[in-house]
Amino acid sequence: MKKLWMLGLCLALACQSEKEKTENEVAEPEAKAPQEWTNVETKGEPTARHENAFTEVEGKFYLVGGRGERPVDIYDPETKSWSQGATPPLEMHHFQAVSFDGKLYVMGAFTGGFPDEKPIPNIYIYDPETDEWTEGPEIPEGRRRGAAGAFAYKNKLYLVCGIQNGHTDGYINWLDEYDPATDSWTQLADAPHQRDHVQAVVANNKIYVAGGRTTSAATGQTMELTVPEVDVYDFDSGTWTTLENNIPTMRAGTSSVHHGEYVVVIGGESGAMEAAHDHVEALNINNGEWESWPSLQRGRHGTQAFIYEDNIYIAAGSGNRGGGPELSSMEKYSLQ
Structure with missing residues (x-):
């Protein structure tokens, strides 16, 4: 009788242990693989280019400019196909295109x-x-530059930072506002740090400027002088501040987008490595902390990114620091 009682107790304990194990397995959420960048399969491909712009206007994507004469390449996400538009009237490169008023x-x-x-x-x-x-319209003669951040906000256009003398020298920290309604320019407060080869975004009524460098071919320092600080302009106060946390991976020629509570800095180039950066780093604008996001499939610099239907898109650019190889591929990253 005692043996039968002991056997029953063991069976009961074994069942209880198995039940607890099953409950724990059910309670533990299934691990999910992090979202990755994926190459976009398209019908045809655009002209390979770098130091170009890439933006969306009224539901279609536009690759514009780049070194040399380059036509506008147009991508239709409905048909997943590329077509060509008119070539710009002059060579244009090193800019952040602005989608404004169609x-x-x-x-x-x-x-x-x-x-x-x-x-x-x-x-x-x-x-x-x-x-x-x-x-x-003309840009005021004394305020002209390239490799500057550009964007539209509340029916006005803005230019921030940049460099006046190509890659030689003349990097600046200016912020200029253009009002198309009055055809007038206004000089706003200078940013705390000079920089070029940079892009800017607006989030929560503030301008965020992260990445870039002070290009100085005149002293043989074209790639090396990257800027670590993140500068923020508050439209309400008309003043700049510098965040406590620098960008984790210093680089220039980056692309920047704003999504929710994040300013995302993508790709770039630096003197630290020959290959273009595949880094994607996101600044949480609520707490000022940086996060590492999945890397690009192909490191690239000298292009632009944007958000369309909950995806970040980026295309073209250069695969190594400097001028090549020129790329024609397009990637996307799902934000869902």
């Missing part, structure tokens, strides 16, 4: 060859409906 604006751009590129003196406007380029 058109594409080019400002803060260079023309000409390394290292003595010249700032383009006017804003140029591409109309997707007519496939035509027009020469827009």
Whole structure:
């Protein structure tokens, strides 16, 4: 009898242990693999290029500019196909294109060859409906530059930082505002740090400027002088501050986007490595902390990224620091 009782107790304990194990397995959430960047399969491909811009206007994607003469390449996400538009009236490169009022604006751009590129003196406007380029208003002569951050906000256009004398010297910390309604320019407060080869984004009524460098071919320091600090301009107060936490991986020629509580800095180039950076780092604007996000499939610099239907898209650019190889591929990263 005692043996039977002991056997029953052992069976009961074994069942209880198995039950607890099963409950624990059910309670523990299934591990999920991190989202990765993926190459976008398309019909045809765009012209390979670097130091170009890439943006979305009215549901279509536009690759614009780059060193040399490059046509506009247009991607239709509905048909997953590329087509070509009109070639700009002059070579234009080193700029962050602005999607504004149904058109594409080019400002803060260079023309000409390394290292003595010249700032383009006017804003140029591409109309997707007519496939035509027009020469827009002049940029004030003393404020012209290339490799600058550019964006639209509350029906005005902005230029921040950049460099005046190609890759030679003349990096600056200026912030300029253009009002298309009055055809007028306003000089706003200078940023705390000079930098070029940079892009800027607006989040929560503030400008975020992260990445970039102080290019100085005149002293043989074209790639090396990367800027670690993150500068933030508050439209409400009209003042700049510098965040406590620097960008983790210093680099220039980056692409930047804003999504929710994050400013995301993508790709770039630096003197630290020959290959273009595949780093993707996200600044949480609520707590000022940086996070590492999955790397690009292909490191690249000298292009632009944007968000469309909960995906970050990036295309073209250069695969190594400097001028090549020029890329034509497009990647996306799901934000869902």
